[in-house]
Amino acid sequence: MADPRYNRDPASLSVKLWGVRGSIPAPGPDTLRYGGETTCLEVRIGDRLVIIDCGSGVRIAGRALAKHALDHVDCLFTHTHLDHICGLPFFCLAYDPSVELNLWAGHIPPGGTLEEIVERLMSPPIFPVATSALNNTRFCSFRGGNTIDLGQGLTVRTVRLNHPGNATGYRFDYKGSSLAIITDHEHGDAEIDAAIERFVAGATVMVYDAMYLDSEYPRFRGWGHSTPNEAVKLAQKAGVKHTLLFHHDPSRTDDQLDALASSLPDTMSVARQGDTLTLLAGSLLNSAMLPMHWPA
Ligand SMILES: [Zn+2]
Ligand SMILES: [Zn+2]
Numbered sequence: 001m002a003d004p005r006y007n008r009d010p011a012s013l014s015v016k017l018w019g020v021r022g023s024i025p026a027p028g029p030d031t032l033r034y035g036g037e038t039t040c041l042e043v044r045i046g047d048r049l050v051i052i053d054c055g056s057g058v059r060i061a062g063r064a065l066a067k068h069a070l071d072h073v074d075c076l077f078t079h080t081h082l083d084h085i086c087g088l089p090f091f092c093l094a095y096d097p098s099v100e101l102n103l104w105a106g107h108i109p110p111g112g113t114l115e116e117i118v119e120r121l122m123s124p125p126i127f128p129v130a131t132s133a134l135n136n137t138r139f140c141s142f143r144g145g146n147t148i149d150l151g152q153g154l155t156v157r158t159v160r161l162n163h164p165g166n167a168t169g170y171r172f173d174y175k176g177s178s179l180a181i182i183t184d185h186e187h188g189d190a191e192i193d194a195a196i197e198r199f200v201a202g203a204t205v206m207v208y209d210a211m212y213l214d215s216e217y218p219r220f221r222g223w224g225h226s227t228p229n230e231a232v233k234l235a236q237k238a239g240v241k242h243t244l245l246f247h248h249d250p251s252r253t254d255d256q257l258d259a260l261a262s263s264l265p266d267t268m269s270v271a272r273q274g275d276t277l278t279l280l281a282g283s284l285l286n287s288a289m290l291p292m293h294w295p296a
Contacts, residue, residue, distance in 0.1 A: 013174045014278045015205070016042040020209050020271040022225070023083050026250035035273020038083040039183065039247060041207070045174045047152050049128070051075040052170060052181055057273065058087035066092055070099055074150050075106040078183055079167035080117045088118065089127050097135035104159055106144040107166035114207070115139040142169045145195075159199040161185040162192045163224035171199060177215020177279035178202065183209040183247045187230040201238045207271065208234070210245035213260075228260060228268075229258070235267065239279045242284045243268045244277070247287040273281075 019037030026036040042065075048274070049065070051058065054075060065073070073093055078084055095101045105114040118139070120129050131137075142148045144160040161167040163184045171180045173278075180200040187193055200206050211225035228245055235243045245268065247258065261270040265294030278285040 009280055011175045012044050012278050012280045013177045013204075014044045014276055015207070015272055016044075016061075016180055016276040017057075017271055018042060018061040019053075019055045019087075020246055020248055020269065020273050021055075021083075021250055022209075023250050025056045025086075027075055028256075030253040033250065034106055034252075034257045034270065038086065038248075039078070040087060040140070041181065043179065045154060045172055048150070048152075050150070050156070050172075051096040051156075053078055053084045054086075054088040054091055055084050056087045056090075059090040059092075062090075062094075066096070072100045072102075074102045074104065075150075075201060076156065076168075076170055077103065077107075077114070078161075078181070079107045079163060079165060080105060080114070080183070081165070082159045084184075085118070085121060089122055089129060092135055094134045099272075100133070100134060100152075101137045102140055103137060104140045104142065104148065106142040106146070106148070106168040107160075108141065109166070113139065114141060115199040120216070134182055157199070158193055159193035160192065161196070162187070162189045164222075167224070169199060171203070177204045178223060179204065179279060180206045180281075182206060185223050185226055186213075186221075187210045187226045189235075193234075197234060197238045200234065200240055203238070203240045204282050205218060205242045205244060205277060205284055206231075206238075206240045207246045209247045211247045211249050216249075228264070231268065233295065241267065241282075243271070244271045246271045 018040040021038050024118050035056035039053040039055030040055045041052040042214045043050040118133050147157050149155050157171040159169040161169050167184050181202040208231040209226050210228045210231050217227050231243050
């Protein structure tokens, strides 16, 4: 099952970025280098595979993963805003009866379910195929903040984020490496910020929502997103080794993201679709960029 292009060491933890954009897919000449697909990350822990979010990027992720004869995939949603679930109806593994797919969400208030939300997305007149076509798929709920057990010794810590309608952050710890994913989130709630600081403490890599620049943020206060400067502050306070800025505004061009990247300290970078980051024994080994649109 291991992909020979990365994660060769069974002690490593890796994350591949299939979609790094927020709000809506943003294809076009200005987003070729950083990518236009919305949020989707593929996390490999030893021989386990976990998908975070089914934004539009999960479509190409599914095409790549279909080559690996997987029999089990867990997919953890940060939340169910459209940019994080719009790819699910186009995720080929969800229709494959030989793949047991578990969909997880921890942000839904009592009385609602993930299944209901997906049924709303996948029903006429919005979408012609119903959830009954999702063969071998289970919908699983948990309370944001609890640790979830994905079976066979794999547990994932979670934290509640500050976002309209709630969202969930995730942390994977494996053989001395740790990966924290904090999106979608707006800084400024003292209690939630303190909990997140404890949650990401000492992480090898933190993926962080940095959708707005400082100059833009005042216009979008309350929309549930943060800034690169807040990422810097949090990473310093929490002792995060490397921070990846994520959930780019759909109007942010490659040139603007280059300028942002050049302003960052060595311990931070800008998420690019196609990158794979490999963590081993608490260190970030590499950030290797693969051709963006593979597989053909
Ligand atoms: Zn989003
Ligand atoms: Zn959102």
